[in-house]
Amino acid sequence: MHATAPHTYPRRILVAVTGLSPQVVTETLYALAVAADLPFVPTEIHLITTSEGAERARLALLSDKLGGFHRLRHDYALPPIAFDASHIHVLRDAAGQAMSDIRSPQDNLACADFITETIRTLTADQASALHVSIAGGRKTMGFFLGYALSLFGRPQDRLSHVLVSEPFENTWAFFYPTPYENVIETADKKLADARDARVSLAEIPFVSLRHGLPTALLDGSAGFDAVVSAARASLGPARLEIDLGTREVRAAGRRFRLPPAELAILAVFARRALTGEPALPAPPKDVPDAAWAERYLRELRAIVGPLRDMSSAEHALRGGMDGSYFSSRLSKLRSALTRKLGAAAGPYLIEDGGRRPHRYRLGLEAEAVRIVC
Incomplete structure (x- = not known):
């Protein structure tokens, strides 16, 4: 495995945060697995979201009728990708209850801890390569996800934001560019063919601080504040x-x-x-x-x-x-x-x-x- 060739790793993981627009998952998957010159086809997808976001993702991406994720795989003959309800991770507050939104400083810290632990766990496997998308969810969720990758990320990991051409951005009916005619109503109530959409990824460079973290924090659970403090101290x-x-x-x-x-x-x-x-x-x-x-x-x-x-x-x-x-x-x-x-x-x-x-x-x-x- 070459450290700078993520597509060569046997375990390839797409991680994303979403709020009320789960289309970010299919848009990013399309850009990675279909549109890229060197495709990165995930072997699994992990989604971090709120309780409401989880329900939207389940219905919009995984249901038999709408199922944007299943349709994308079928339309582009992608290999099996592990992504079901168990891969949708709902944020938990300090009391362990599912969060419907991030409303308080305590919720903010709980969100940071949850995301930090998720990324720590996924990067613990040396056979894995992560592609992390910060395009969805609240800005704080995207920030914590990007920061967590900076803390734990390795040379084979990547960070990106998905870009969608007008008029398809923020359009509920759009999930990915289809290989056939697919007329949908856009956010401004006009009609457009999803086949004409352009989706790309803006890769975001990040500085990895993993080498400065104590082994105990890499191998065991730790909160966001503790990991950040350790990284600061090492510098x-x-x-x-x-x-x-x-x-x-x-x-x-x-x-x-x-x-x-x-x-x-x-x-x-x-x-x-x-x-x-x-x-x-x-x-x-x-x-x-x-x-x-x-x-x-x-x-x-x-x-x-x-x-x-x-x-x-x-x-x-x-x-x-x-x-x-x-x-x-x-x-x-x-x-x-x-x-x-x-x-x-x-x-x-x-x-x-x-x-x-x-x-x-x-x-x-x-x-x-x-x-x-």
């Missing part, structure tokens, strides 16, 4: 705060806890950055280093407290810390930070200097580090 200046008493770390806009062993090694380097001390060489591979053991155990004692048993760590380091012990702790710290912060972890990872002999440091300025004991 902002790095700041690290360590609370030894609660074992909590604050970095890249996230709060999380680390196991004492990994937190202790981070605290060693954070304290040196805070006081402006130089980079440190690792302990020799097979020669225990007493100074390294002492600085590590000092931080570990501050983390676990005087009442916790440290006999295991003290026994392991009784003769000093060797290179294997150091490398193991550093590797686990790197994995934990990457898991928590994703691509935003970079400034908080311990640097090795990039050349031999390696000398290790946390590459933050003193004013960007805070340790709470």
Whole structure:
């Protein structure tokens, strides 16, 4: 699969928001699958709308009589596309009730969360390519859909707005240009042949912020505000705060806890950055280093407290810390930070200097580090 060739992906998904004009779905599908020089034929369609919009979409697109979606597939001999009532997703408010409209700030936030989670879920499948249309629904719905794709979108995903020629735009009877004569009444009460309509897509470039999101937000559910905050933090200046008493770390806009062993090694380097001390060489591979053991155990004692048993760590380091012990702790710290912060972890990872002999440091300025004991 080529990242810039969406039509080559086995799972091709059209996602759209609609309000009271479900024709946006068939117009966009026609532009993608029929009119495009390089057709993108969806394997499935997902529609996000209100409760009233869902009923209109069901009747206008999927009913046996009107069924614009079924007629389009038949007229242009398109392959099977998974799109039925279960693919119409109705917005839910904070109480979990279906929304008939977006009327309050609370509804607005619930709409944002719903759309964000839908896009996160669909982009979690690496075998999928999304084409997202923001042509329908309220302006806020289109904005949130486009923003959600900017947060979670990948190189193979696309964003667009459908364009329909006059006099067919905003005409209830128009669903797509037919391959045969189809005279309909337009919005201004005139007659026109749908065969003469021109439908195209205006592709909208977007900046993907996915690489800056923590793995936890990519793999698990999160609200719109949380994801936006994480994206902002990944783009902002790095700041690290360590609370030894609660074992909590604050970095890249996230709060999380680390196991004492990994937190202790981070605290060693954070304290040196805070006081402006130089980079440190690792302990020799097979020669225990007493100074390294002492600085590590000092931080570990501050983390676990005087009442916790440290006999295991003290026994392991009784003769000093060797290179294997150091490398193991550093590797686990790197994995934990990457898991928590994703691509935003970079400034908080311990640097090795990039050349031999390696000398290790946390590459933050003193004013960007805070340790709470």
